[in-house]
Amino acid sequence: MNTQTKLQKQGYKWARVSEMFEETPPCGSNCEIQKKYPGYEGLWCRLIMAVTSYAMTKNSVAVIHGPSNCAWAVRNFCQTNYALYYGNSFLQMPVTDINQHDVISGGIDKLINTLKEVDRDYKPEHICVFDSCSTALIGDDIETAIKTAQQSCNAKIDYISSAGFISPPLGKSIEETAAKYADMMEKPEEIIENTVNILGQYKEQQDSSHAGRQKRCKHKNRRGKYLDDASELSRLIEGIGLDIHRILISGAYDYIKTAPQAKVNIISCPTWGIPLAKRMEERFNTPYIEQCIPIGIEPTEKWIMELAKFTGKTKEAEFFIQKELQEIMPEFEKAKNMVNGKTALIECGRNSQTAFARPMALARALEELGMKIRLFGLHPLELKAKETDFNYFMQEGFDPLILNGNYAYQQPVNISHVVEDLELKQGEYVYFTQDVFPAARGGCFDPANIPRVETGVHLRRVVNAPGRGVGFKGAKALYKSVIEAVMFSERASKPTLYGRVHGDFYENI
Numbered sequence: 001m002n003t004q005t006k007l008q009k010q011g012y013k014w015a016r017v018s019e020m021f022e023e024t025p026p027c028g029s030n031c032e033i034q035k036k037y038p039g040y041e042g043l044w045c046r047l048i049m050a051v052t053s054y055a056m057t058k059n060s061v062a063v064i065h066g067p068s069n070c071a072w073a074v075r076n077f078c079q080t081n082y083a084l085y086y087g088n089s090f091l092q093m094p095v096t097d098i099n100q101h102d103v104i105s106g107g108i109d110k111l112i113n114t115l116k117e118v119d120r121d122y123k124p125e126h127i128c129v130f131d132s133c134s135t136a137l138i139g140d141d142i143e144t145a146i147k148t149a150q151q152s153c154n155a156k157i158d159y160i161s162s163a164g165f166i167s168p169p170l171g172k173s174i175e176e177t178a179a180k181y182a183d184m185m186e187k188p189e190e191i192i193e194n195t196v197n198i199l200g201q202y203k204e205q206q207d208s209s210h211a212g213r214q215k216r217c218k219h220k221n222r223r224g225k226y227l228d229d230a231s232e233l234s235r236l237i238e239g240i241g242l243d244i245h246r247i248l249i250s251g252a253y254d255y256i257k258t259a260p261q262a263k264v265n266i267i268s269c270p271t272w273g274i275p276l277a278k279r280m281e282e283r284f285n286t287p288y289i290e291q292c293i294p295i296g297i298e299p300t301e302k303w304i305m306e307l308a309k310f311t312g313k314t315k316e317a318e319f320f321i322q323k324e325l326q327e328i329m330p331e332f333e334k335a336k337n338m339v340n341g342k343t344a345l346i347e348c349g350r351n352s353q354t355a356f357a358r359p360m361a362l363a364r365a366l367e368e369l370g371m372k373i374r375l376f377g378l379h380p381l382e383l384k385a386k387e388t389d390f391n392y393f394m395q396e397g398f399d400p401l402i403l404n405g406n407y408a409y410q411q412p413v414n415i416s417h418v419v420e421d422l423e424l425k426q427g428e429y430v431y432f433t434q435d436v437f438p439a440a441r442g443g444c445f446d447p448a449n450i451p452r453v454e455t456g457v458h459l460r461r462v463v464n465a466p467g468r469g470v471g472f473k474g475a476k477a478l479y480k481s482v483i484e485a486v487m488f489s490e491r492a493s494k495p496t497l498y499g500r501v502h503g504d505f506y507e508n509i
C-alpha cells in the first residue's frame with residue numbers, strides 16, 4: 001500500500017533551510033540546474049528589478065538603452081506592481097528605441113542624443129542609464145557615451161548594468177543593483193557624529209527635500225495612516241538619541257551622494273541593504289551593523305543594542321527598550337497563549353516563489369510565540385541566489401524547516417496538500433500569507449475557519465503600524481493580527497466573500 005502523501009508523491013520533503021541550500025546546485029551551473037529544475041526561468045528580468053529600485057529616487061529620469069519593448073515591459077510592471085503602492089507614482093523612463101539596424105551599427109549615438117534631450121526637456125537632477133540584453137550583447141560602450149553626454153548635461157548621469165540575461169535569479173540581480181548606488185556617492189569631507197543611515201529600505205520613497213538633522217528626510221508617507229517601515233525604524237533610532245542621516249534607496253541625487261557622511265549604517269532588508277553596506281564600507285570606510293530586518297521582540301532588541309553599543313548609547317537603549325516592552329507585553333502574552341504549540345504555515349510568495357528574508361524574519365517572531373515553523377513556496381534556486389540573506393540567518397543560528405522540492409514554475413504549492421502532509425487539524429495551525437492572491441476556499445479553507453494573517457507588503461494595512469511589521473510597533477500589530485485571526489476563525493460559518501468567490505484554489509485547476 002502506498003502511504004505517501006500528495007506532497008511526497010510530487011517529490012517534496014521538509015528540510016532545514018541549510019540543507020535545502022546545500023542540496024541546490026549553484027546559480028550559473030546551467031546543466032545541473034536544468035537537470036534538476038527543468039524549465040525554471042527566474043522571475044523578473046534584471047532590468048525590471050534595477051529600474052524599480054530607481055523608482056524610489058526623486059527628480060530623476062531612467063533612460064532605458066534598448067528596444068522599446070523592454071521599456072514597455074518595465075513600464076507595465078512599474079505601473080501595475082509598484083507605482084500604485086510604492087515610490088515614485090510615475091517614474092519617467094524614455095527609451096533609446098534600439099532597432100534591427102542599431103544592433104548592427106551600434107546604439108551609442110542614439111544614447112548620447114537621448115541623454116542630451118532628456119537633460120534639456122525633463123531637467124532632472126539625475127539620469128540613470130539602464131541597458132538591456134540587445135545593447136549589452138552588441139557591447140555598446142555606455143561609460144564612454146555617458147562621459148561624452150555629461151560634458152553638455154546639467155544632470156549627473158550614472159549607469160546601472162541591467163541586461164536581463166545576466167544573473168536571472170532575483171537575489172543576484174538585487175545584490176548587484178543595490179551595490180551600484182554606492183557608486184553614485186561621494187567621499188565625505190566630514191563625518192557627522194551620532195548619525196545613522198538606514199540601508200535596504202526598498203519600496204518606500206522618502207521626501208529628501210530636507211537633508212541633515214533638522215533637514216532629515218521627512219516622511220511624506222504615501223500610505224497615509226498606514227506607516228512605512230522607515231517611520232518605525234527611525235523612531236527606534238531617534239528613541240536612543242541618534243539622528244537619521246539618509247534612508248536608502250530613496251531621495252534625490254544630492255541626498256544619495258552625501259550618504260557617506262553618516263557615522264554608521266544599519267540595515268533593514270538584508271537583500272538590498274547588505275550589498276550596499278559592504279560596498280560603502282569598501283569605498284568610504286562606513287561601518288555597518290550586522291543585524292537586519294528586526295521583526296519580533298528579540299531581533300528588535302538586538303538591532304537596537306548592536307547600534308547602541310557601537311555609538312555609546314547603551315544606557316539610553318536599555319531604558320528605551322524597557323519602556324517599549326511594557327507597552328507590547330500584554331498583546332504578546334495574549335497572542336502566545338492562543339498560538340503556543342501551533343504550527344505557523346508561512347508562505348514565501350504565491351506564484352513568485354522568491355521571498356526569503358521577510359518570511360524568515362517573520363518566522364523568528366512567531367517562534368517567540370512558541371509556534372512551530374514551516375516555510376513553503378520558495379523555489380530552491382531563489383534561495384541559492386539569496387546567499388547574503390542565507391548567510392545572515394545562519395550566522396544568527398536560525399535554521400527552520402522549509403519545503404524543498406522541484407516547484408512547478410510560478411505555480412503555488414497546494415496548501416491543502418501541505419496541511420495533509422503535516423497531518424494538521426483545524427485549530428492546530430495559522431496561515432501566514434506573504435504575497436498577492438492568498439489561498440482561500442469558502443467552507444473549507446477560509447479565514448472564517450482557519451486563522452489567516454496577512455503579512456505581505458502589498459496587502460497588509462494596519463493603522464499606525466509599519467507594513468512589513470518591523471520594530472516594536474510592528475511586533476504589537478503582528479500580535480494583534482494573530483489574536484484577531486484566531487478569534488475570527490472561531491466563527492466557523494459564513495465564509496468570507498473572498499473565500500466564496502475564490503472557490504476551488506486556482507492552482508488545482
Ligand code: SF4
Pocket residue numbers: 045046047048066069070073131132133134162163164165
Ligand atoms: S530582452 Fe532582456 S532586458 Fe529586455 S525585457 Fe527581455 S530579458 Fe529584459
